Amino acid sequence: MKKISYFGFVLVFLFLGWSIPPTGLAAEKPLVVGFEGDAATLDPHARNETTTTTIQRHTYEQLISLDANLKIQPDLAESWKLIDDNTWEFKLRKGVKFHNGEPFNAAVAKYSLERCKTHPKSQYKYMVPDYKEIVAVDEYTLRYVTKTPTPELLIMLESVSMVPPKYFTDTEYGKLATTMVGTGPYKFVEWVKYDHITLVRNENWHRSPKPDFEKVILRPIPENATRVAALITGEIDACWGVSIPDIPRVEKNKNTYVSRCPSQRVIYVMFDLHSEKGGPAPNAQPGLPAGKPNPFKDIRVRKAIAHAINADDIIKFVMEGSAYPASQMVSSYATGFNPAIKRPKYDLALAKKLLAEAGYPNGFEANIDTPNDRYINDQQVTEAIGAQLAKIGLRLKVVATPKAVFFPKVDRYESPFFLAGWGTLSWQGTMNGFFREKKGSYGRTNRGRFSDPELGKKMDVANSIMDDAKREKLRDEISAKIYATYYVIPLYYQENVFGFSRRIKNAKARVDERLFAHELKKAE
């Protein structure tokens, strides 16, 4: 008797599982977009990270935005002009309202910029150029007076969201960080953390055409294989980050397709130029044999390595074609990209000759560090580099660690040679980060301690010339000098691969890794 009731219960349970239809039967199926993670917060002036920003930008807008080719275009600012080297005047769009009814005007823009610069939780402070003052001249005219001439001001302001002052001052932070009230194409409905965000179309959006999809659901699905499975089953209509082995599956399925484009994220290797010899930190380099001199201080060694790494083979075999060769740390979409700089040619004979000249005819031993959970195939690429450099006699030990271990380690200058990635639109940010001594706002990513004060002075000039032609000329000159030191060796740009269902017409992956529901068009 007991046994029967047990199995009866089991049967009922299984029946329940099967009998409920997997998908709802709503009239208008919402557009569902799958991301790799959830937004960390919905306060647009707090966490600065791609997924969080992308999600927020369905609701929040900026003075300026970037089109799919990362060209600057007007958004809440209709036009702008330089009054003198330090003064920018913006004409703002009229008649724009926040989703709660608050009007958008110059005072709002001033409030938003100042909040972004001063809020203790803000990770966007550096995106608001240092200012003497921000003045609301009249209701729709804003003057931005910088402390020093800032040619990259427009790209920087592209990161700063406009927020409604009344709502932001009246609302307690817990609610502010879990709701969104912007001017953008979608209105916020609800956030079930780690599960989904629901949005509905803003019928009064100031731009046209209006978004095609009325209701949008953003879902975090961290596991790549699951995200692709959900795309194939039709549970989601668009997804960010289709991993390389999954591309054929998405393409073969008749209801889905992929769109691929080069990312602005470059993968590079970098050397320690500072330590004299191997040994315990902080006075010596722990990644080199104790007591032995640091071979990477010799430019011939670095140049030899640049010529001995076969980036084309890495792209073809390790990245399975899903990457594009890179010659510099900014992509061709960025300001200051110098088309004259070419990749070092793969040339083993030259590399061996250079090493011999440097006094290492039989190579040497060193560690090469890499994260193993940060970039696509990061560890495999580093292992391939280790194997390629073995051909010129280098005996490299690949030290692969999670990003949570890797980044603090390279920040402590404890790696002689490592692989990492970088992606920004800013030439200035790249130069100040990589090629200046760590001080004040400089040198955060100068993890091999490159130092050239002369070049630094030139950078200061190049970062403040407001005349475009003059500035670009000086920038090209500085870039050429930098890459001739072989301090960093850019390898390749990663690829952004987005997956879409056939419900969406001709969708394209964006260079900046963002995926916007309002850019997706209905098929039919």
Added chain:
Amino acid sequence: MGLYILRRIYQALVVFFVVTAIVFSILHISGDPLALLMPPDAPPSDVEDMRRTLGLDKPLIVQYGLFLKSAAQGNLGVSYHHGQPALKLVLERLPASLELVITTMVISLVLAMPIGVWAASRRGTFVDRASLLGSLIGISAPPFWIGIAFILIFSVELRWLPSSGRGTWAHLVLPATSLALYRLALFIRLIRAGMLDIMTMDFIRTARSKGVSEQKVIYKHALKNTLIPFVTIAGMQMGSLLAGAIVTEKVFAWPGMGRLFLESIGVMDFPVIIAWALVTATIFLTVNLAVDIVYVWLDPRIRHEK
């Protein structure tokens, strides 16, 4: 009983203190959270600003003192990444985790008991050997692989069930079943072994010889005695599942505590990790207490000992 529970609460406080000390020191020697918190292109001056804002510029011992002080007031700090109270973030995940764990435990217990008993009572037959082989597979298969395989079979190929997310009963079936597989296998083996052991004991022979029906011998006398060691293991399994069916939650995009923990470790969000550790410790202590109470109910000898 009341005194006993009171003593347990006192022990719990000691456990909490030790847990915070261990987690705090492990975290702070493991590296600098600012390296991952601030965007890679943020200048060092902004990074140092944020360090001061978060109080990470103070000496470690001062940080720990401040943490204990606010923890005593029920405030475990604010998540670096989410800007929200850490304890709130963890507790918000608890219902999703509970839903998954209870379903998993129900599936595995409901199936394991009859199968285990059945296998034991037909020792050496085909049924017995099939259950042993099946449970071997269940114990050995990694949960990650099972999860992906389930998605491919039941979502992509058969289109019976949704692949991920939380919402309806249907969403619960795949993650709960893939988690239940290991527990089911473990429980079947435990019950079978326990039953075989008990069935040779004197009181079973006595029961049989006085003419008690075989059904009653198995279910009333043998199974109840088998359950005593079994309850401990089941309790531990439940605790560890609640703390985080980490891999399974990631594979099925289940919004539970495990996924929060995994993501917080990845970005070194210390306050969330500490809050998670404390909530987990509480869960284990509670489950242990519950197991002890169930013991008393199952085994009259414990009741009458004192």
